Amino acid sequence: MTGNMTSPAVPVVIDAMQLADIPHVMHIEHRTFSMSWTSGIYQRELTANPWCHYFVLRPSQPHLPPILAYGGVWQIDTSAHIPTIATHPHYQNHGLGGYLLSHLLLVGAHLGCHEATLEVRVSNMSAQHLYQHLGFITVGKRPRYYNDNLEDALIMTLAPLDEAEIQATLNDRAQRLVHITLPPLSDRS
Ligand SMILES: CC(C)(COP(=O)(O)OP(=O)(O)OC[C@H]1O[C@@H](n2cnc3c(N)ncnc32)[C@H](O)[C@@H]1OP(=O)(O)O)[C@@H](O)C(=O)NCCC(=O)NCCS
Secondary structure, three states: OHHHHHHOOOOOEEOOHHHHHHHHHHHHHHHHHHOOOOOHHHHHHHHOOOEEEEEEEEEEEOOOOOOOEEEEEEEEEEEEEEOEEEEEEOOOOOOOOHHHHHHHHHHHHOOOEEEEEEEOOOOOOHHHHHHHOOEEEEEEEEOOOOOOOOOOOOEEEEEOEEEEEEEHHHHHHHHHHOOOOOOOOOOHH
16 A cells, blocks of 8 residues: 555655665654654564554655655554654644554554554643544553653544545545645755
């Protein structure tokens, strides 16, 4: 399931993450997470974990970074777990994260999952807002879950993982993407 899920007018293409993408993923990873995954983790995920599916958003217009956002979904029995998702810091709040997350949920639904789960820092309001807008609710807390500052994690779930509803959300998010123009990176940071 790759780029053919996007309309041609959308300025990004969804593609399966490749090993060659990892340096670009790490560029974003180090700028968005205080506890970054290593490139070795991504290599193992892509080569040795048959239950995971990672995707990237590539720009379909020139003068932009090679990857604008990335994320993954793990199939755990009938649950679709989102282990990570991030948007390049220069391109957040353009709808990319919601678009990619909708795609990850759709992949989970296609795999037969009935619900989606994820963990998010209690302080990460922008991510929580996005998840809530997509229908996730908070169902619990993992105390002192994050090693760097012992912050709690909220456990959020979305159920049922209704394919038609997610497809509608994905299309809606794609329509919003059609109307944005992504700014070029001025400093290539
Ligand atoms: C979370 C993240 C992936 C969202 O990506 P994004 O491309 O900015 O997401 P979008 O532009 O699609 O959507 C952002 C949504 O959150 C809302 N939002 C964004 N920032 C917000 C903020 N500071 N406060 C409240 N709401 C906010 C927007 O209004 C938008 O709402 P919508 O669902 O109605 O469109 C991105 O912020 C990111 O990479 N964060 C750092 C890594 C991270 O925290 N990952 C999640 C770990 S659990």
